[in-house]
Amino acid sequence: MIKVAHLTKRFVQQVAVDDLSFTIEPGEVVGFLGPNGAGKSTTMKMLTGFLAPCEGSISICGFDIERQTLKAQRQIGYLPEGAPCYGDMTVGDFLVFIAQIRGYRGQALKERVMRAIALVELEQVVEQSIETLSKGFKRRVGLAQAVLHEPQVLILDEPTDGLDPNQKHQVRKLIKNLAVGRIVIISTHILEEVGALCTRAMLIHQGRLLVDETPYALQSRSRYHQAVTLLPEQPLDRQLLQSVPGVLAVEENPLDGSLTLVAAPGQVIFPAINQLIYQQGWQVRELEVERGRLDEVFRSLTRGDAA
Numbered sequence: 610m611i612k613v614a615h616l617t618k619r620f621v622q623q624v625a626v627d628d629l630s631f632t633i634e635p636g637e638v639v640g641f642l643g644p645n646g647a648g649k650s651t652t653m654k655m656l657t658g659f660l661a662p663c664e665g666s667i668s669i670c671g672f673d674i675e676r677q678t679l680k681a682q683r684q685i686g687y688l689p690e691g692a693p694c695y696g697d698m699t700v701g702d703f704l705v706f707i708a709q710i711r712g713y714r715g716q717a718l719k720e721r722v723m724r725a726i727a728l729v730e731l732e733q734v735v736e737q738s739i740e741t742l743s744k745g746f747k748r749r750v751g752l753a754q755a756v757l758h759e760p761q762v763l764i765l766d767e768p769t770d771g772l773d774p775n776q777k778h779q780v781r782k783l784i785k786n787l788a789v790g791r792i793v794i795i796s797t798h799i800l801e802e803v804g805a806l807c808t809r810a811m812l813i814h815q816g817r818l819l820v821d822e823t824p825y826a827l828q829s830r831s832r833y834h835q836a837v838t839l840l841p842e843q844p845l846d847r848q849l850l851q852s853v854p855g856v857l858a859v860e861e862n863p864l865d866g867s868l869t870l871v872a873a874p875g876q877v878i879f880p881a882i883n884q885l886i887y888q889q890g891w892q893v894r895e896l897e898v899e900r901g902r903l904d905e906v907f908r909s910l911t912r913g914d915a916a
C-alpha cells in the first residue's frame with residue numbers, strides 16, 4: 610500500500626505540490642492527469658525518494674521514504690520521464706548493469722535479466738546498442754529496468770509519450786500485464802490512456818488534487834455523458850428531435866454532418882431517440898451513445914469552469 614499525507618514541495622518560485630493526501634492499494638492502476646507544470650513529475654520524484662518533500666510523509670509498503678529510503682526504494686520500479694538509458698550499451702549489458710546495481714550476482718542475476726527481457730519482449734534486440742533502438746523499444750528497455758527486481762510498486766512517468774499507435778498499444782498491454790497484484794502509477798497527457806489502462810484517475814492542478822475517482826465517473830462529468838450521436842442519410846426534423854423528453858440541445862457536427870443530441874443531466878435519451886427514428890422511418894447510418902468526453906472534462910476542470 611502507498612500512503613501519502615499532506616505532501617508539499619515548494620521551489621523558490623512556486624509551490625509545485627500542495628498538500629496532497631491519498632492512499633493506493635495493490636491492484637490499482639492510477640493515472641496522474643494534469644496540465645503541464647501541474648506537479649505530476651515532482652510528486653513521482655518524491656514518491657520514489659529522488660526529491661525530498663518540504664512537508665508531509667510517504668509510506669511505500671510500510672516503509673517511510675525519508676527514514677527507510679533504501680527499503681522503500683526496493684519496493685519501487687521507476688521509469689522517469691524520457692526513460693534515460695546509457696545509449697552506447699547494448700540492451701543486455703545495460704540490464705546486467707542494472708541487476709548488479711540491484712545487488713544480484715551469478716545465477717540469480719542471469720535469471721532476473723532473462724525474466725525482464727521475456728516480460729517486456731526484448732529478445733530480438735538484446736545485442737543491439739540502446740541508441741540504435743526505436744523509441745518504442747527504448748521505452749521497453751526503460752520498463753525492463755523498472756521491473757527487473759519485481760517490485761510491488763511501478764511508477765511510470767509518461768510511459769507512452771512520443772510512441773506511435775502500435776507501440777502505444779504494445780506498451781499499454783505490457784503495463785496491464787505488469788499491473789496484476791501490484792500498484793501502478795502512470796502520468797499521462799493522453800486522456801484515452803486513462804480509460805484504457807487505469808482503474809482510478811487523479812487529476813492534479815497547480816499542485817493540488819482536484820479529482821480522485823474512476824475514469825468512468827470522470828467521463829460522467831462531461832456535458833456529453835449519455836449524448837446520442839446519429840449520422841442520418843437525409844435531413845431530419847430538428848424540432849422533433851429537440852422535443853424528445855430529456856434532450857437538452859441538438860448540435861450539428863459540420864465535419865461529417867452528424868447530429869449530437871445532448872442529454873439533460875441524469876437523463877437517458879437513447880431509447881426515446883431510437884423509437885422516434887423507428888416511428889418516423891428515418892434512415893440513419895450510425896447511432897451511438899457517448900460515455901462522455903474526457904478532454905472536455907479536463908479543460909473545464911483545469912480552467913475552472915463548471916464541469
Ligand SMILES: Nc1ncnc2c1ncn2[C@@H]1O[C@H](COP(=O)(O)OP(=O)(O)OP(=O)(O)O)[C@@H](O)[C@H]1O
Nearest residue numbers: 620621623625643644645646647648649650651652
Ligand atoms: N527542480 C526544480 N526547480 C524549480 N522548479 C521546478 C523544479 N522542478 C519542477 N519545477 C516546477 O514545478 C512545477 C511542477 O513541475 P512538474 O514537472 O512536476 O509538472 P508536471 O505536471 O510533471 O508537468 P509536465 O506535464 O509538463 O511534465 C512547474 O512549475 C515546474 O516548473
